[in-house]
Amino acid sequence: REIDERLIYNEPGRTITLEAKERKKTGSVLEITAGTADIPVAEEAAVTASISGAHVERVYDAGVAGIHRLLAHNDKIQGARCIVAVAGMEGALPSVVGGLAPCPVIAVPTSVGYGSHLGGLAPMLTMLNSCAPNITVVNIDNGFGAGFSAAMINGGVKRET
Template sequence: MNSKPCCRARRHGNRRINHQHFKKVLIMETDKIVQLLSKFKGGEVDLDQTLETLKRLPFEDMGFAKVDHHRALRTGYPEVVFCQGKTHEQVEKIYQALEKHNGNLLMTRAEPELFARLQKVDDRLVYNELGRTITLEKEAREKTGSVLVISAGTADIPVAEEAAVTASISGAKVERLYDCGVAGIHRLLAQNEKIQQARCIVAVAGMEGALPSVVGGLAACPVIAVPTSVGYGSHMNGLAPLFTMLNSCAPNITVVNIDNGFGAGFCATMINSTR
């Protein structure tokens, strides 16, 4: 396993932080404030406009949503839009507010009809049909580290894709291994070198949910287990694999909620950038 870091990092308490990434975010946010104050000083904007913009910097109250413009400053990553349950008009307005203040953006649980509407607003948007994600990549960022996303079956790929897209748009170098479940374990064992090289692994499985435990026994890194709602009868819409993963004897496994590919991909990105 290559232990050479992909980018310069520093210690913060007991963890290493991707120094370049957070420095870049801080500089970008500071530049926005400097530009605003320079415009005010030069008479390009008046006092009321300046105050109104400064008030919106932490968050923008839209009534139905409070858009968090300082999320990237606090965490290193901008707010992500969960589209399910929102009207198309609400998502469009939230997107337009975020796009003004952020670089790369991610929207999850997005249906094709929503993408068709948003693409008319911004033709730079990219849709992942399997993962139901919409992304905007303004800034070409070098992908670093190694996040490996493994699905047990083909039916688990939509959740795995949500995880993979989330990690990739957030700056991680992502590799996918699909349909490598324990029913044909030779398919997984044939990929042992990739498992050993990963900084973090996302293991996605429905049915009985055994895949993460097997991966955890092979990997020298954290494994994020994702149960899916794929399965029959007593599978109970994902509860069976969830219980299996929660009770895994592999000590390097942590578990997210059923079908939560986004949560797994986001955590994998943070682990990838701090190792």
């Protein structure tokens, strides 16, 4: 049922937003997922960054198992002000992106996948031990924290009075 026609529901990201007035989107936040199972967390981050004023682009299913899919988007990686890299399994994507990117990378481990990812602990430990110096790690499945931080890095979150 419809409650308010101004509400926007993003089913993959499990978010509901209400923007009282249209806001100009600036900068460039790039959301990258390793696999399709990571999309819900990435969408939560994308929606959060967008309603905070960031222009958001998405590259989904570009994990290191098919590195050609990631490298096909190198132009977007080079042009971003901030990148949110979301990955489960072994969590290798943020380190690879960090090696390519000239900007901060926010790594988000997810609790999805198969194998012994231990509910997101394995990818989180991989991300925390990355040798790429431009990576910051948020907690498991923390799309909101990643999106808000990305918006701050992108150009700040403007407070409305």
